[in-house]
Amino acid sequence: MIQPTRRTLLTAAAAVPLLPLGGILRAAEPDLSALSDITTGARAIDAAERAGRLSRAQALMKANGIGAVVIEPGSSMIYFTGVRWSRSERPTLAVLPVEGQPLIVTPFFEEPSVRQTLAVPAEVRVWQEDQNAMTIAADWLRERGLARSPVGIEETLRYFIAAGLRGSLPDAAQVSANPVVRGCRMRKTPAEIALMQTATDVTIAAYRWTHPRVERGMTGAEIGALMNAATRRLGGDPEFALALIGPAAALPHGSREVIRVADGQVVLMDCGCTVQGYQSDVSRTWVHGSADKEQRTIWDTVAKGQQIAFAAAKIGAPAGSIDDTVRAYYTKLGYGPGYRLPGLSHRTGHGIGMDGHEPVNLVHGETTPLAAGMCFSDEPGLYLPGKFGVRLEDCFHMTAAGPRWFSEPPRSIDAPV
Secondary structure (H helix, E strand, O other), rough: OOOOOOOOOOOHHHHEEEEOOEEEEEOOOOOOOOOOOOOOOOOOOOHHHHHHHHHHHHHHHHOOOEEEEOOOOOOHHHHHHHOOOOOOOOOEEEEEEEEOOOOEEEEEHHHHHHHOOOOOOOEEEEEOOOOOOHHHHHEEEEEEEOOOEEEEEEOOHHHHHHHHHHHHOOOOOEOOOHHHHHHHOOOHHHHHHHHHHHHHHHHHHHHHHHHHHHHOOHHHHHHHHHHHHHHHHOOOOOOOOEEEEEHHHHHOOOOOOOOOOOOEEEEEEEEEEOOOOOOEEEEEEEEEEOHHHHHHHHHHHHHHHHHHHHHHHOOEEHHHHHHHHHHHHHHHHHOOOOOOOOOOOOOEEEEOOOOOEEEEEEOOOOOEOOOOOOEEOOOOEEEEEEOOOEOOOEEEEEEOOEEEEEEOOEEEEOEEE
């Protein structure tokens, strides 16, 4: 489920702006005294929730004929075990068996650190530098009579681990763990949705503080630094704060060109944070000063496109049909067709949860039916190369009665936050 972030190389906005002082550069320190932490009431994922995740995973393993699932550090390991660790050439693994408690395999000298975040009952086995983590995992599966049962490979597991496990457990077929991992993670529980709501509340509050402080002459990095500072003060962990100005806004994820805010220019921001590991993702677009007729028309068109997508999100509808519905509307107005410019050059939305981008996407051809608990971004922007772009992005979650916003879309280009 871990997806490479679309903003990894472009979020220079996280950098703190520097101001000259007596020939020495100092970090600008905005006055954040009007803001306070709004996350103090957020409830962490508890033991009962984690036990329910394992139970659901094991039911899906049985339904799909899978004996165990192997996971590396990342959001899926955190989701099932609580273990927060990083990947290196020395593997740490979680093995979820079809019955019983999970196994954690980790280097001997890492065990005390790994146990610090382990949040579920589990057996921990260690390996020494002259041993093989995959052999340890294979032996454990063999002890449990799973040596010939299919092993589910989590979709981000590195090849050398899968290959090593295959060599140590040659009679066990390797299959995709998506029916299990996606089957659990794609449908959020009320506890998860509550954390995502808090993260979104932080981002919206940070926008409301940042927007009136955007001034002529500012760069995207300076605007982003203000947004990140507000996000931290409000209790969120900043993930990205992308601010695109003028023609750079026509490039959905930005440009390396430094452009400064000027009257009449579009400012497009795409920002998000995490609260206890769950993410927000909200985009807002406005014009510094007064918007002209074309800017207003494009903004209003995108606002309608966002509402069209929301209305099309019905329980049971194929995820790709939401993208198709919005794209048909834009095509009638002369944009596109398809993903061509000028128009909507990317999908209408993506899944979101512990990762900013999760399966599945609101994109043409995606047949997965929408179900209660699924969470998506809704961001059908319009991009006019060489001129500007407009993106309004709010996330929603599916309920039995239909979609529900995490954040309400803005009403006009003059009141963007």
